Amino acid sequence: MWSRQIPRWALLLAATAVVTAPLTMLGVPSAALFAALVVGIVLALVSAGPARVPRTLGVAAQGVLGVYIGTMVRQDAFGALSGDWWIVSCVAVATLLLSIVAGALLGLHRDVDPLTGSLALVAGGASGLVAIARELGGDDRVVAVVQYLRVALVTASMPVVVTLVYRADTSRSAETSTATGDPAPWYLGLAILAALVVVGATLGRLIRLPGAGLLGPLALTAGLELTGLSFGLSVPVVLVQAGYMLIGWQAGLAFTRASLKAVGRVLPAAIALIVMLGVTTAGLGVLLAHVAGLTPLEGYLATSPGGVYAVLATAVETGSNVTFVIAAQVVRILLMLFGAPLMARTVVWASRRLGPQPAQSRSITAESREPIRVAD
Numbered sequence: 001m002w003s004r005q006i007p008r009w010a011l012l013l014a015a016t017a018v019v020t021a022p023l024t025m026l027g028v029p030s031a032a033l034f035a036a037l038v039v040g041i042v043l044a045l046v047s048a049g050p051a052r053v054p055r056t057l058g059v060a061a062q063g064v065l066g067v068y069i070g071t072m073v074r075q076d077a078f079g080a081l082s083g084d085w086w087i088v089s090c091v092a093v094a095t096l097l098l099s100i101v102a103g104a105l106l107g108l109h110r111d112v113d114p115l116t117g118s119l120a121l122v123a124g125g126a127s128g129l130v131a132i133a134r135e136l137g138g139d140d141r142v143v144a145v146v147q148y149l150r151v152a153l154v155t156a157s158m159p160v161v162v163t164l165v166y167r168a169d170t171s172r173s174a175e176t177s178t179a180t181g182d183p184a185p186w187y188l189g190l191a192i193l194a195a196l197v198v199v200g201a202t203l204g205r206l207i208r209l210p211g212a213g214l215l216g217p218l219a220l221t222a223g224l225e226l227t228g229l230s231f232g233l234s235v236p237v238v239l240v241q242a243g244y245m246l247i248g249w250q251a252g253l254a255f256t257r258a259s260l261k262a263v264g265r266v267l268p269a270a271i272a273l274i275v276m277l278g279v280t281t282a283g284l285g286v287l288l289a290h291v292a293g294l295t296p297l298e299g300y301l302a303t304s305p306g307g308v309y310a311v312l313a314t315a316v317e318t319g320s321n322v323t324f325v326i327a328a329q330v331v332r333i334l335l336m337l338f339g340a341p342l343m344a345r346t347v348v349w350a351s352r353r354l355g356p357q358p359a360q361s362r363s364i365t366a367e368s369r370e371p372i373r374v375a376d
Contacts, residue, residue, distance in 0.1 A: 005050050008043075008048065008049055009050055011043065011048060011049070012039065012043060012050060013245075015039045015042075015043070016032070016035050016036045016039045016040075016245055016248075016249075019035035019038060020035040020036075020241075020245075023035055027310075030126070030127050031244075032241045032244035032245050032248070033127050033148075033245070033247055034148055034248065035245075035248065036247070036248025036249045036252060037144050037145075037148070037248040037249075037252045038248075038252065039249075039252065040248060040249045040250075040252020040253045040255070041252045041255045041260065043252075043253070044253045044254070044255045044256070045255065045256070045257060049253050050249075050253060051253070052250075052253055053246055053249050053250040053253065058131075058246060058247070059213045060243075060246075061242070061243040061244075061246035061250075062132065062201075062211070062214040062217075062243075062247075063196070063197030063200065063201055063213055063216075063217045064197065064235060064239050064240065064243040065128060065131055065214060065240070065243045065244075066128070066196075066197070066200065066213070066214040066215060066216065066217035067193055067197065067200075067217045067218070067233075067235055068243070069218050069333070069337070070196075070217065070218045070219070070220070070221025070224075070225060071221060071225060071230070071234060072330055072333075073222040073225040073226060073330060073334075074225065074326075074330075075225070075226060075228065076323070078327050078330075080321075080323040080324045080327050081324065081327050081328070081331075084292040087287075087292055088288070088292070088302075088327070088328050088331055091284045091287065091302075091303055091328075092328075092331050092332045093335065093339075094284055095123050095281055095284060095305060095332060095336075096122070096123075096335055096336060096339050096340065096343065097343075098277060098280050098281070099121050099122045099124075099277065099336070099340070100118050100121075100343045100344065100346075100347060102121045102273040102274075102277050103117045103118035103119065103120055103121040103273075103344070103347070104118060104347045105117070105269075105273060106120060106121055106146075106266070106269060106270060109265075109266055109269055111142075111262040111263075111265055111266050112139075112142060112266055113138070113139070113348075115137055115138045115344050115345070115347070115348045116133070116138040116143060117347075118138075118340070118343065118344035118347045118348075119133050119136065119138045119143045119340060120138075120142055120146035120147060120270070121150065121273055121274070121277065122147075122340040122344075123150070123277060123305030123306060123332070123336060124305065124306070124333045124335070124336030124337070125333050125336045125337040125340075126147035126148060126150065126151050126306070127247060128214050128218075128337045129143060129147060129336075129337070129340060130143050130144045130147055130247055130248075131213075131214050131247045131250075132210070132211030132213070132214050132215075132341070135211055135213065136210055136341055136344065138344070140250060140251040140254070141252075141254055141255055141259060141263065142266065143251075144248070144251040144252075145263050145267075146274075149267070149270060149271065150274045150277075150305070150306050151306045153271070153274055153275070153278070154274075154278060154304060154305060154306035154307040155306065155307035155310045157278070158307060158310050159314075161282075161300070162300075162314055165300075166296060166297040166300065184231045184232040184233055184234070186236070188231065189232075189233055189235075190236075192230075192231065192233050193233070193235060193239075196217045196220050196221055197217050199216075199217075199220065200212075200215075200216030200217030200218070200219065200220040200221075201213045201216045202216070203216055203220075204216025204217075204219075210341030210342060210345070211337075215337060215338060215341075218334075218337065219338075221233070222334070277305055278305060281303045281304065282303070285299035285300040285301075285304075286299055288302055288303055288328075292324075294321065294324070295320070297318060297320060298315075298320045298321050298324065298325060301314060301315050301320060301325045302324065302325045302328035303328070303332075305332075308329050308333065311325060311329060312325070312326065312329075
């Protein structure tokens with residue numbers, strides 16, 4: 001009965017809040033999601049957590065996150081790209097292709113299927129991809145662990161690379177503008193948010209958009225931002241944190257001891273591929289800097305395959321072209337979120353055409369095959 005689950009949910013929520021607080025103070029990206037994932041895994045392994053996250057709550061979390069990402073789109077930021085749109089777009093597409101190739105290589109591991117491997121190493125939109133992985137037919141547990149491993153490695157290595165490779169002066173400071181107009185009243189903001197989640201998910205499902213619960217609201221919100229019709233929409237922090245927690249719990253609570261061991265076997269290959277991806281995108285940064293007339297550091301920051309908050313902070317501290325860097329990063333994230341599901345399915349199709357599939361370990365994939373049906 002539901003009443004018997006209340007103490008388990010209370011424990012899950014309390015433990016997640018306790019872990020989230022210090023991670024937030026340390027500046028960990030999407031700290032609530034990472035904390036929820038870790039706490040969910042621990043409680044699942046000791047059989048002390050809820051059985052699963054209700055499907056309706058999972059879909060609602062996707063929608064909130066989609067709107068939140070959509071509000072990152074700004075007219076002034078995209079205007080900063082001016083005549084460099086083509087090279088920024090080409091670099092973003094190249095990053096997506098490199099990510100999918102790396103993911104396909106990870107999919108050769110006996111514990112990972114091709115679709116999960118492709119989603120796990122996409123260089124952008126970690127929380128969004130974790131949110132829709134199960135819906136697409138992949139394993140959100142593997143995607144969550146590998147995606148946040150990527151973010152952690154990129155974020156942790158950034159200060160070292162900036163200091164030792166680019167010899168950056170962090171005593172400078174760029175001027176940034178955070179003004180986005182008067183924010184909408186809270187009641188109007190919540191009404192717009194609810195409408196975007198419901199309408200976006202429904203339309204996305206009707207046009208068979210992969211991950212419609214996330215990408216439908218995201219597309220509508222981005223459209224409103226670019227046309228100036230968002231009325232100062234902002235997503236309350238508490239809802240963003242709740243969405244992160246639900247997404248993390250969804251993946252974490254599905255873990256078993258067998259699946260945790262299987263993920264552990266995947267990590268060495270995942271780390272090697274993440275490092276390879278980081279080095280390759282740094283090379284794309286050199287190309288972007290040369291063509292767009294940026295400094296090598298700005299090219300590196302604009303093409304960094306993750307850690308967007310660390311990228312922004314570093315750009316400000318080093319006096320870099322913050323507006324250009326932000327715009328290039330948003331283009332990358334949007335392309336990853338919209339293009340990755342289609343590319344991942346192409347990898348699965350190609351792998352089936354090339355020959356029989358190798359025997360895959362069921363310890364990871366067996367328990368996460370039921371998709372989340374959006375707007376049933």
